[in-house]
Amino acid sequence: MKTDNTTDNQNTQVEDWIQEIWDWADTNNVPNSMIPRDPESLPHIKTLDIFFGQSITYKEGVRKVERSAFNTLPKAIVNLKKLKYLRLVGVDTKHLPTNFGQLDSLxxxxxxxxxFAELPESVCDLKNxxxxxxxxxxxQKLPDNFGNLSAxxxxxxxxxxxxxxxxxxxxxxxxxxxxxxxxxxxxxxxxxxxxxxxxxxxxxxxxxxxxxxxxxxxxxxxxxxxxxxxx
Missing domain, CATH: 3.80.10.10 (Ribonuclease Inhibitor)
Incomplete structure (x- = not known):
């Protein structure tokens, strides 16, 4: 029973972060081609190209938002462990989650x-x-911890x-x-x-x-x- 409970808890956690991303995607009219509504496909996303408050068209080879008015990125984005490329257009510091530096595969x-006038310090926590x-x-300014970008x-x-x-x-x-x-x-x-x-x-x-x-x-x-x- 203990093993089953642990497994259930793990599955619940996975479902929670996936649901958070899906809710964010639904709220912002993010197409399925960018954020798959499939729990098997979502964790394998490698590229994201996000426009804040702009209308864009799809570009081959890069997933893009078609209509967006984002207020923030979801904290659960750090669970996209295979995300290697991220482009943010028109972003402000308030749009970035506090755990942004935990995108370990980026x-x-x-x-x-x-x-923003100063590069957010959390960017400098991106260890890879x-x-x-x-x-x-x-x-206008790069943060003093810029040298933490060791890779x-x-x-x-x-x-x-x-x-x-x-x-x-x-x-x-x-x-x-x-x-x-x-x-x-x-x-x-x-x-x-x-x-x-x-x-x-x-x-x-x-x-x-x-x-x-x-x-x-x-x-x-x-x-x-x-x-x-x-x-």
């Missing part, structure tokens, strides 16, 4: 036109994230108001590529120089960027594509 995260892409006119290999940030990268970026020892276009950068942290796996740095469109001599030598030795203002 490898690629894209923020397109987010409305390999690629982070941010395209924003609102973003990060590629970082692409464009169009932001960010003036400084956190020193903790020097903890990203797996980082191989950095692309920074049309940001409001004023300087680059010296901690970048210690990233031995860094292979590519591309910087353009940051008219206020000033580089130290050490940083200039580092980027030159790296063969980085640098288009900053003249010193």
């Amino acid at each position: 490898q690629t995260l894209v923020f397109l036109h987010p409305s 994230l390999k690629s982070l892409n941010i395209f924003s006119r609102q973003l 990060l290999e590629s970082f692409d940030m464009r169009g932001t108001k960010v003036q400084h990268l956190p020193e903790s970026i020097g903890n990203l020892h797996r980082l191989q590529s950095i692309e920074l276009y049309s940001n409001d950068l004023r300087a680059l942290p010296e901690s970048l120089i210690g990233l031995r796996n860094l292979e590519q740095v591309k910087i353009a469109g940051s008219p206020h960027l000033q580089l130290s001599e050490n940083m200039r030598h580092f980027l030159k030795d790296l063969g980085g594509e640098l288009i900053p203002p003249k010193s």
Whole structure:
């Protein structure tokens, strides 16, 4: 009987998180092609492309919401253990569940036109994230715990108001590529120089960027594509 009860409890838990996602999907008119109403298929979702408050069309190869007016992502999303790619368009901090950093299998995260001014700290808890892409006119700051993204290999940030990268970026020892276009950068942290796996740095469109001599030598030795203002 004890074994049966344990099994029943486990099944109830599974049903609870699945039902939470289904309720969220039904409320937001998410099609079955994106969120399967099948308990066998739902846990195997690998990609999600979510638009907040926009109408979109289906794109081959990526699951998209057709009509959405999302207020938040469900906390149960962290139970999608095979989710590897997530793109969020027009998202705000209030849309993200507090446990967002528990998406343990997520490898690629894209923020397109987010409305937050500071990257939520919970994003930096994504321990297996390999690629982070941010395209924003609102973003002003990256959190100090940015260096917790220990698996990060590629970082692409464009169009932001960010003036400084956190020193903790020097903890990203797996980082191989950095692309920074049309940001409001004023300087680059010296901690970048210690990233031995860094292979590519591309910087353009940051008219206020000033580089130290050490940083200039580092980027030159790296063969980085640098288009900053003249010193």
